[in-house]
Amino acid sequence: MIVTEILAITKSRYKVVLDGNIQFVLYKGELNRYHIKQGEEVSDEAFQSIFHEILPKRAKLRCMNLLKSRDYTKKQLEDKLKQGGYPPDIVSEALSYVESYGYIDDERYARNFIEYNISSKSKTRIENDLMKKGIGKELIRKAFDELEDIGVEIDEEGMIHKLLHKKNYNVQTATSDERRKMFAFLYRKGFHSDTICRALLLDIT
Secondary structure, eight states, X not given: OBEEEEEESSSSEEEEEETTTEEEEEEHHHHHHTTOOXXXXXXXXXXXXXXXXXXXXXXXXXXXXXXXXXXXXXHHHHHHHHHTTOOHHHHHXXXXXXXXXXSOOXXXXXXXXXXXXXXXXXXXXXXXXXXXXXXXXXXXXXXXXXXXXXXXXXXXXXXXXXXXXXXXXXXXXXXXXXHHHHXXXXXXXXXXXXXXXXXXXXXXX
16 A cells, blocks of 8 residues: 555644545654655555554544543544544444443433433424434434333423523513514424413414
């Protein structure tokens, strides 16, 4: 394999491109250790060491260090590793490693996220937030069902009334224009139209 490009990311980190398409990141000292120079061939021994020792270990450690501070979904960790310049095979290996030890668990993440936000966000907003984090609809639905089985449910109408109180909104004296603006505000927050109408005392017939 030929080194077709070496690009400096920082003073110490460099992106290496092999044969025009295989990309990975090494430190300056590693470039020297493995005799990696633009336009020259990478030995099989160096390639095996980089892809079976250096990068897998580094990617796993990166995952572990990230998980020390907070939980991540599998997709979030994948994105972090990709941003760090790790090749797809290395990313998959690192994710499989942390997943095998239970360090990442999207179902657990979804349950915890729902429990944390259940008193302040609508169900739709929670679902959208979780999907942005890479969790699928089926897993989200399962997490909601499991929580409902133990009596944890979302009180969207109660949340709406808290928001109305916070905004000093009076459903009895509000004008048509105020009702329209409040409806739009609540709808953007992910509350269902029927629930909003009941809270605002709007005719839904």
